[in-house]
Amino acid sequence: MPEITNIRTKPAQTVAYVLLPVLIGLAVIGYLFWKEFDPRIFTTVSFSAKTTFFVAIAVLFMLGRDVGLIWRYRKISGNQLSWWQAIRVNILCEFTSAVTPSAVGGSSLIVLFLNREGINAGRSTALMFASLFLDELFFVISIPLILVSVSIPDLFGESTVLSKSIMNLFFLVYGLIVLWTLVLYIGLFKRPEWIRDFLNAIFRHGILKRWSKQISELGDNLVTSSHAIGKKPFLFWFSAFGATSFAWISRYLVVNALLLAFSPVAGKQLIAFGRQFILWIIMTISPTPGGSGFSEYMFSQYYADFFPIAGMALVIAFIWRIITYYLYLAVGVCVVPGWLKKR
Template identity: 35%
Template sequence: MKIDNREVFKTLNPNKVWVPVLIGIAIVLLMFYMDPTVNVQTLRGVFDASAWSLLLAVLFIFLRDAGYVFRIREVTDKHLTWGRAIFVIVLWEFASAVTPSIVGGTAVAVFILNKEGIPLGKALAFTMLTAILDNLFFVLGAPIILFFAKGFIFPDSRVLEMRLGNSLEYLFWVSYSLYTLYSTLMALALFYRPRVFKWLLLKLFSIRWLKKWKYQANTYGDQIIQASKEFRGKNLKYWLVIIGATVFIWCSRYFMLNALISAYAGISFFEHVVIFARQIIMWIVMMISPTPGSSGTAEFFFAQFFNEFLTGYTFVTSILWRMFSYYPYLLLGAIFLPRWIRQVFFRKKDRPAS
């Protein structure tokens, strides 16, 4: 597979950092204008937060990113040093932030790993593996957390009822089914029968109105076979470590919002479970958002899902949530990207081997 460097650089262009930022600012201003409960007194509410809960939220962000860095090193059999792994994760998150959530930063991740000295086939395999693990966390974890939420996962929101009716629940289960099917097929293709997967793929794209994509399907099938070879013979410890890291990453991601909401409201243990569960719904909604980093979509649904816990603090909490979980990666990406380009493309010979 050949990667077009020019196209990847267009995706990684730090100038694009302003696109989602401006969209986010516009959404915030629109929310401010349309919401009669948002005023000077409301905005002052940011200072009512519990400092310890805010520090806990920041800690969860740090733990999540540390988990990502640790996992990419383990997945690549420690090919990356700690420093190079940090660069990879920051740029991966940056690419996800400046592209629509439905696209994500996967293609850019393959490119970055390849430029870090990992052969293209292995880079593809490692990226696919992390994507499968992330999807399987959702597929396997969602039924468990939904069970403990005891039917309180879908918010009682008049706005959602007027705009979506019962379609939010329908959208979730359809999306969940599609993610389950996709994750199962990818896992079987990567770990069990990659050649059978390629054969089925070619049969599918032999249909007359799909034939024009048959060459790409053949190439993708070859990539799956090559990627599958990378994981043969891996011991049990390898799999337990990266699975454990994946669970740790996603729990840290979700606990951050639990900590933020706790900064403004007294939350019971069961309410913590409900908040955690509702983030699963939000994650699916944000994944199908067409805007960069789900800008606008995230802010709108946050208010509908968590207003019952925050009431007058909903607006300021949504701002803090995005400031903690999204905008830092735009800034870090704009800082790290030029340095990474100089290191990889202009000082490659001077840099010690990983």
């Protein structure tokens, strides 16, 4: 079976990959605080028993997301991955998502991670397509439900140039996601041969020709694995999609828990949940690592109406990013160097 080329990362590079997104995020938060600082923030924020409880719930929701993804990796691999291997793959994917631009994400490296856990490159590629398909399918199905449940003004905010631009961008990106989901569906269930032929055509020319034999073998394995996965029963896909939905919903509920902890506006939870879809779709085009800076800014704008003091949203944005982002950087920097050294 063809193997994927080794990747060597120096310790200094690993530290740089971690520090860059952290510095970008902190710089944006610091700048926004400097512009919108209000001393009343310190009188508003208090860690009562209720606040501590809902912050703990937010952390549990984030762990729930990991449980869903780990369950999915085990499921789509046919339990070939052990629980610990599935946990490791999840950590590696989340770390690479945190240190690469959102448009790249960790999903593009699932092939490498699965291959190093003992799954051949062709099957790893098929499993990557399956993971991507399930993620995109969740958005394709969920967003129309959100649009039916929550009004456009509540989702996108007051009618301003910014809100209209975000709305137009959102629907454009959603349209691209629908098309991408269709491509994944065709490649996974209907015509995996098209992907094989496309790869073979690319690797027949120039400097890429030296890998043509390996790519040809990978393509054949991809077709075989895709046909095998595509023939899985409905219950298999229903279970895998359930794990995917559980993971994404758990992630989005982190914000709801934080708003219950800090916001006096408790009756707008569906709106808060729906806005997470908007925020996440917009974040996918962010050029910064893990959406650093952009995420904090958009959160402070989208959830400002949940707080009486504008700067309060920045405090919650920072806590939100600690739970959903910085923790993965911390865990990843502990796991990745050892993984790279061994594999």
